[in-house]
Every structure is written in structure tokens, then in C-alpha cells.
Amino acid sequence: MSNIFYVGIDLGTSRTSVATSTGKRITTRTCVGYPKDIISKKRFGKDYLLGDYALDNRLGLNIVWPLAEGVIRESEKSLEATGLILRHIIAEAIPDKKESDKIYAGIGVPAQASLNNKRAIIDVTTDYIDKILIVSEPFAVAYSIDRFDETLIVDIGGGTTDLCRMHGSIPEKEDQITLKIAGNFLDDVISKAILEKFPDVQLTPRIVRRIKEKYGYVSEVSEPVVVTLTQNGIPAEYDITDILRESCLKLTNPICEAIQKLVGTFDPDFQEKLRNNIIIAGGGSRLKGIDRAVEKSLRDYGGGNAATVQDAEYCGSIGALKMCMEMPEEYWEKKSRATQAENRSNRF
Ligand SMILES: Nc1ncnc2c1ncn2[C@@H]1O[C@H](COP(=O)(O)OP(=O)(O)OP(=O)(O)O)[C@@H](O)[C@H]1O
Ligand SMILES: [Mg+2]
Structure with missing residues (x-):
């Protein structure tokens, strides 16, 4: 007898997370490392390494981040890498799968991902996913917490911030906004700001990300943020309190403007309810003070109420x-290319 395994996947620019109907939860960084040369290939004994394992060994590898701004980059290597990540994470999540068993998967993509990108995902997974549902990331977040009434979901990821207005039925195009301003953008801003003030310190993407995740804030006040950085290998302490706040505001200000836009263009009878039901999700929801910063930005609009989700890591995949x-049959993607043109894949 064959079994059906259901898998929810949040295919993110920086992280990919999976939740299964068998209760498994797995997350990995969305990257693949290919050995740089014959020596590194000999050392690893593999054609590629995945996720954190690849990053821990990155000096011997060419690291490919196949997604940018929430969608698969247009290159053969990126398609291949996306396929490898999804294949391995599903295999790890469903270790007991038999040949005759079926995998039905729901995959989250940015609210405004193109039809081409959805098709690319279907194509790279066709060998190991039997049925696929492509869903908008913020809608998946709403679904995970059962919020279908007037609620504004703000999913701050690595590559994109996706906003989606819920109103008791499937959201339309005008209910959704995708901004290319998210965690990776903030990493760039922080890195440039630190180097502008301290031109000779040594930074890597990992150092900057760690500083942001540990100390980033958009509240009015903060304890002094003093970090240890090196200059020619010599460690010293640097005060980056103001740099960090100003940089983080460059992320939150455009997000607050997008929130105001979705509130301001909503049916006036329900604007108040929407303003008072703002849910912030994604890794960026962990930024200290973000809920209060959003509430503050809505003061001119009559105020508002914002909360962050409990489980930023898995709520998209759940x-x-x-x-x-x-979902009933008609919402699933058709797997053959010919029928995809008529497909209703833009619905979520
Ligand atoms: N405590 C924190 N403070 C600020 N940012 C954080 C924190 N923790 C994680 N992040 C950031 O959140 C981002 C990752 O979020 P998430 O895992 O939701 O993204 P993603 O789903 O991979 O990306 P996308 O949805 O854009 O494709 C990264 O930029 C990460 O640095
Ligand atoms: Mg995401």
C-alpha cells in the first residue's frame, strides 16, 4: 500500500524550512557549496555540501546562494542548487519513504513571484514531488495562525518583505506588496555604515549578520552596543550604537510606509480593524522594537496594534x-507545461 506524505516548504532566500504531516521540522541555510578544486573534492569526498555544513567549510568551496530577492536566480547553477536543497531536505524529512509513496508539497514563494519562477520550482522538483501547491509566503503565515479575518501580515525575510492584507477570502493582487528591502539589504547598509566610520575594520557577511541579529534594534533607546572587530587581525572594541539604529531604521521605514499604504487603501469600514491586527513574521520580526516601531508609524492614521509571531522559523512552512x-484538487498545480498556462497558480 502506498502512503501520501504532505510537506510544507518555506523556500527562503536565506533559509529553507520544512514541516511535514509526520511532525518533522527541519531548517537549513539555502546554499550549496561546490569543491573549488581537486584537493577540496578529495577532502570532502563529495560533489557538493549543503547549508550550514557548506558555510562552515566555505574556504574550500564555491558557495552558491540560488535565490535572490526571494526568487530563483536565472542560471543553470541556481536551478540545480535549488533542486539539490529541496531534494535533500525532503529526503531528510521523510526518511522512510518507499518507492510507491507519494509526496504532496506546498511551497511558499514571495507574494509577487513571477509565473516563470513558479514554473522553475515545479520543473526542478518534478522528479521527487508528486503534487505541488505554490502559495504566497504571507498567506501561508496567515494560514499557519488561522488568521483569515481583517489582518495585515508582514513577512520580513532575507531577500524580500512580503505584505498581505487578509479579509476573509483569498487575497487579490492589490492586497499584496513585495519589497526588495529585507534582511540582506540591512546587512549591506550596516556593513557600509560601519566601514564608513571605521574604514579599516575587517568584516564578512557572517560577522555583520551576527551583529545585526544580536544587537539590531529600532527602539528609541538602547544600551551602548560595543562590538569587538579586528583591524589587520588585531581585535579592538568599537561603539556602533548609533550606526545600528540608523541602519535598522532604513529597513523599517519603507516597511512602515507599505503598511500605511495597505491600510490607507483598504475599505474604510474595516481600516481600524486592519490597523489593530498587524502580524509581523519572518526572521526580521526578531529585530528588537519592530512591533512598537510599526505602531508608532501608524499614529497619524489613528494608531494601531502590531505583534510578532511566536515561531518565526517555521510559521511559513507550517x-x-x-x-x-x-486544499481541494482545483488549487494544485498541473505538472505538465502545456496545462500550466491555464493554471490558477496566481490565486494565492
Ligand atoms: N534577531 C534578528 N534581528 C534581525 N534580523 C534577524 C534576526 N534573526 C534573523 N534575522 C534576519 O532574518 C532574515 C532571514 O529571515 P527568513 O528566514 O524569514 O528569510 P527567508 O525566508 O530565507 O527569506 P525570503 O523570505 O526573503 O526569501 C536574515 O536576513 C536574518 O539575518
Ligand atoms: Mg521567507
Whole structure:
């Protein structure tokens, strides 16, 4: 007898997370490392390494981050890398899968991902996913917490910030905004700002990300943020309190403007309810003070109420899982290219 396994996948620019109907939760960085030369290939004994394992060994590898701004980059290597990540994470999540078993997957993509990108995902997974549902990331977040009434979801990821207005039915195009301003953008801003003030310090993307995740804030006040950085290998302490706040505001200000836009263009009878039900998700929801910063930005609009999700890491994949366990047949993607043109894939 064959079994059906349901899998919810949040395919993110920086992280990919999976939740399954068997209760498994797995997350990995969305990257693949290919050995640089014959020596590194000999050392690793593999054609590629995945996720954190690849990053821990990055000096011997060419690291490919296949997604940018939430969508698969247009290159053969990126398609291949996306396929490898998804294949391995599903195999790890469903270790007991038999040949005759079926995998039905829901995969989250940015609210405004193109049809081409959705097709690319279907194509790279065709060998190991039997049925696929492509869902908008913020809608998956809403689904995971059962919020279908007037609620504004703000999913701050690595490559994109996705906003989606819920109003009791499937959101339309005008209910969704995708901004290319998210965690990676903030890393760049912080890195440039530190180097402008301290031109000779040594920074890597990992150092900057760690500083941001540990100390980043958009509240009015903060304890002094003093970090140890090196200059020619010599460590010293640097005060980056103001740099960090000013940089983080460059992320939150455009997000607050997008929130105001979605509130301001909503049915006036329900604007108040929307303003008071703002849910912030994604890794960026962990930025200290972000809920209060959003509330403050809505003061001129009559105020508002914002909360961050409990489980920033898995709420997208759990929502995608719930959706694929509940969706009727007509919402699933057709796998053949010919029928895809008529497909209703833009619905979520
Ligand atoms: N405590 C924190 N403070 C600020 N940012 C954080 C914190 N923790 C994680 N992040 C950032 O959140 C981002 C990752 O979020 P998430 O995992 O939701 O992204 P993603 O789903 O991979 O990306 P996308 O949805 O854009 O494709 C990274 O930029 C990460 O540095
Ligand atoms: Mg995401």
C-alpha cells in the first residue's frame, strides 16, 4: 500500500524550512557549496555540501546562494542548487519513504513571484514531488495562525518583505506588496555604515549578520552596543550604537510606509480593524522594537496594534503544510507545461 506524505516548504532566500504531516521540522541555510578544486573534492569526498555544513567549510568551496530577492536566480547553477536543497531536505524529512509513496508539497514563494519562477520550482522538483501547491509566503503565515479575518501580515525575510492584507477570502493582487528591502539589504547598509566610520575594520557577511541579529534594534533607546572587530587581525572594541539604529531604521521605514499604504487603501469600514491586527513574521520580526516601531508609524492614521509571531522559523512552512493538507484538487498545480498556462497558480 502506498502512503501520501504532505510537506510544507518555506523556500527562503536565506533559509529553507520544512514541516511535514509526520511532525518533522527541519531548517537549513539555502546554499550549496561546490569543491573549488581537486584537493577540496578529495577532502570532502563529495560533489557538493549543503547549508550550514557548506558555510562552515566555505574556504574550500564555491558557495552558491540560488535565490535572490526571494526568487530563483536565472542560471543553470541556481536551478540545480535549488533542486539539490529541496531534494535533500525532503529526503531528510521523510526518511522512510518507499518507492510507491507519494509526496504532496506546498511551497511558499514571495507574494509577487513571477509565473516563470513558479514554473522553475515545479520543473526542478518534478522528479521527487508528486503534487505541488505554490502559495504566497504571507498567506501561508496567515494560514499557519488561522488568521483569515481583517489582518495585515508582514513577512520580513532575507531577500524580500512580503505584505498581505487578509479579509476573509483569498487575497487579490492589490492586497499584496513585495519589497526588495529585507534582511540582506540591512546587512549591506550596516556593513557600509560601519566601514564608513571605521574604514579599516575587517568584516564578512557572517560577522555583520551576527551583529545585526544580536544587537539590531529600532527602539528609541538602547544600551551602548560595543562590538569587538579586528583591524589587520588585531581585535579592538568599537561603539556602533548609533550606526545600528540608523541602519535598522532604513529597513523599517519603507516597511512602515507599505503598511500605511495597505491600510490607507483598504475599505474604510474595516481600516481600524486592519490597523489593530498587524502580524509581523519572518526572521526580521526578531529585530528588537519592530512591533512598537510599526505602531508608532501608524499614529497619524489613528494608531494601531502590531505583534510578532511566536515561531518565526517555521510559521511559513507550517502554513504551507496546512494548506496542502486542506486544499481541494482545483488549487494544485498541473505538472505538465502545456496545462500550466491555464493554471490558477496566481490565486494565492
Ligand atoms: N534577531 C534578528 N534581528 C534581525 N534580523 C534577524 C534576526 N534573526 C534573523 N534575522 C534576519 O532574518 C532574515 C532571514 O529571515 P527568513 O528566514 O524569514 O528569510 P527567508 O525566508 O530565507 O527569506 P525570503 O523570505 O526573503 O526569501 C536574515 O536576513 C536574518 O539575518
Ligand atoms: Mg521567507
